Amino acid sequence: MGIDRIVAESGVAKSTMYVHFRTKEELIIAYLRRRSDMTRARVTAGVEARNTRPVGDRVLAVFDVLDEIASEPDFRGCPFVSAAAEYPDHQGIWEVINYDRSWLPRLLEELLRNANVPDASNLIRQLVQLHDGANVMAHLDQSKGSARMARKAAEHLVADLY
Template sequence: MRERLLETADRLFYAEGIHAVGIDRVIAESGVSKSTMYAHFRTKEDLVAEYLHRRSDTMRVRVTREVEAREQMPVKGRILSVFDVLHEVISEPGFRGCAFANAAAEYPHHEKVQEAVARDRAWLPALFSRLLDPLGAQDDLLVAALVQVYDGANAAAHLDRSKASAHTARKTAELLLAAREQ
């Protein structure tokens, strides 16, 4: 039941916006009772936070799998694979931008939602840092730049309806990494 609620919330919140979808609709479309919903999630915001955790975990697993599949590649190739995954994501039907940027805009002051957003915002810089560390190239500025390039591609894909934004971001990341090597 909990999983059915989360799947329904994920589909509706991402496609239509969190505030646009009422809790009664999530309950109705998931086919669970109101009491079941509230047994798993005390408030809509609890459901929203868990929806965001689930989205973050899914993306993290997807990116990590791709990076690990390139374990024999140089670090540069592993970092660039993150942008390859982003391209796959933005090319999927129904792409509507970054769920975390959307949620942060809809819930700028809700603590649980902001914590879920912050949790998601921490994993990508940590991944880039971990990948760069074996090179002895630990560079907070480079990590921040790579994250901003990623974020920019995500936003451009949605706002500009640009299917090429991840490719542009990948090329920009290549330039950043090449400049660091010099």
């Protein structure tokens, strides 16, 4: 999307936009950070809503929220994957991609630490991979059930947490 289209669709004067964002990349960085924070808050709320349940249910909440997000009519896939493909060498964009990539493993680590799961790093990588795959599949394959399918696989991984 070009900057002129962004200005036209937002209804903001180009000069006003450039006061806040000197480049298109700065605008992308701000969008990605906001998107990451909103998703993080939504997933965290889903996990906290299951706070009285076993840790396995709280881990699976991550996939339930992904299913909600991927089922929204304006879902267009993972913006971080798109940004990574379009800007393979842009340091600022990669900083926000890494910012986003770090929160889900940390959330899972915290949940599993509280459940006294020894050496949970392998399980965390598997759960993140399932989440990422479902997110990409939901968009590329127009698969509204990809998060539910990933959740089923995750159920097997966390079965011992009940």
